[in-house]
Amino acid sequence: MQLAQPRDPATLRAYEALLQATPDLLYVFDLQHRFVYANDALLAMWGMTWEEAAGKTCLEVGYEPWHAAMHDEEIERVIATRAPVRGDVPFPHRVKGVRIYDYIFTPVIGADGEVEAIAGSTRDVTDRRMHEEHLELLVNELNHRVKNTLSTVQSLVRQTLGTADDLEDGGSRIESRLLALSRAHDVLTRENWHSADMQDIVAGVIAPYESAPGTRFKISGPACRLTPQRALALAMALHELASNAVQYGALSRDSGEVHISWDCTHAGEGAAMAFTWRESGGPQVQAPTRRGFGSRLLERGLRNDLGGEVELAWAPDGVVFRATAPLETAPTDGATPQLERR
Known part of the structure; x- marks a missing residue:
């Protein structure tokens, strides 16, 4: 025309x-x-x-x-x-x-x-293209996370039922572990799944076990951020440690305490996190005669998810758990390795 x-x-x-x-x-x-x-x-x-x-x-x-x-x-x-x-x-x-x-x-x-x-x-059309690419990335990331979460839940249910005393015991443990997973997801959702601060991870896990901050748990460590995969893995590990402490360890007695500490080193490519859980004041500890799902999660699954090393020791005066993991982010301005909480 x-x-x-x-x-x-x-x-x-x-x-x-x-x-x-x-x-x-x-x-x-x-x-x-x-x-x-x-x-x-x-x-x-x-x-x-x-x-x-x-x-x-x-x-x-x-x-x-x-x-x-x-x-x-x-x-x-x-x-x-x-x-x-x-x-x-x-x-x-x-x-x-x-x-x-x-x-x-x-x-x-x-x-x-x-x-x-x-x-x-x-x-x-730069802004539109960037928006489209961002949406595509979010969809792919969501698919990946959903698959990983479903895989985690599937493994959690199978392993828990395999070691539970009966269905009621198994159902209670599954519910508790799913709640721990949910709380870890809440922390990451607030951070848009970019990373999670160690303090927030720990606080979310121990909240159900304390009537007031500092009564049963002594916490120390600098600001330190973990990737979503490592944050979820550590949250589940802490839940297992806390559940065990309530049933058999330091938290089963009024005098018992748990000391949680971590440190972050940022030496270029060697950036790493070191974490320690140490119980005291509880009953004398004896190593279990069989490895349940919680122990396997702490010793094998967590090692894979963290990409580092883990150690679970049944010391007589209390369980000691240590873990190390590399960090992706390190300060580049020579500052003291204290990452800002977001």
Whole structure:
């Protein structure tokens, strides 16, 4: 469809106002691939005046040779096929840096029915693309987390029922472990699943076992952040330790205490976390005659999930659990290794 040619100056001014008001980049090529029109948005992106850009090709304006050659081929295709061509391309904006632009070249048909020019429209779609990529990443991450969580729950249920005294005992243990997993998820959800602070992980696990802060648990350690996988693994390990302490260890007596401490070292590639759980004041400890799910989770599963080392000792005066794990993030300004809590 051809538009009627405006004959009066008012209509021409209205057309020009529309062309200049849009944030899109609008332009026209002649059959020799030279710019014969560019709106202000395009000139601003180039950092050129119309006098500097008029009559130049993409290459002469400053496009990279590959970019200019691509548009030359597309212009010839529009002329030959009389059909629009659409694409997207990265382009360096003089102020905003490299942006992604979606463009379309459309043939302008003359009175003789032949292509007399090529009109172009380009739109900055960088933010939309980033949003789409972010959504795709979130969906993939969600799928991954759901699969991992379901796998964890499946293993938890199977192993718990395999070592429970009866269904009632098994059901109670499963419910308790699922609640611990839920609390760990709550911590990570507040942090958008980026990482979790050690203090928050510990506080979430021990809360059900204390009537007031500091009454049964003595906690010390700097701010230290763990990845989601390690945070969940450590939360489940702490739950197992606390459950065992309530039934058989330090928390089974009023005089019993649990000392929880950790340290974070940030020495370049050697960044690591060292964690210790130490019970005291409880009944004399004896090593169990069989390894239940909790022990296996602490000794084998946690080692895999943390990517470090674990040690579970049944010392006479109380259970001692130690774990080490590498850290992905370390300060780079030479500061004391105390990460800020978010």
